[in-house]
Amino acid sequence: MRIDCPHCGVRDRREFYYQGAALARPAPDAGEAAWDDYLHLRDNPAGETRELWQHEGGCGAWLVVTRNTVSHVISGVVLAADDKGSRA
Structure with missing residues (x-):
């Protein structure tokens, strides 16, 4: 699998470190159930x-990667700081 880093270009996935689903954090006062779901439950x-x-073996940038988990086809990569999409 190859990931197209916005800074470094296309690189092998071994340069990157998977951090998990790109989820929005609950508000600090969201309540115990919301925080429990955020910390412990994953689809x-x-x-x-x-x-x-994270492009650990390169520029160190944090990326949001849109990927199909069945085919491993990557349909989009954006810097996490620039990500304007919905997080679910």
Whole structure:
């Protein structure tokens, strides 16, 4: 699998560190149930997901990668700081 880093270009996925699903944090006062879900519960979908990756072996940038978990086809990569998409 190859990931197209916005700073470094296309690189092998071994340069990147997978951090998990790209989720929005609950508000500090969201309540115990919301924080419990955020910290401990994760979906395991077959299909398109939004994931957080770090280009650890390169520029160090944090990326939101949109990837199909069945085919491993990557349909989008954006810097996490520039990500304007919905996080679910």
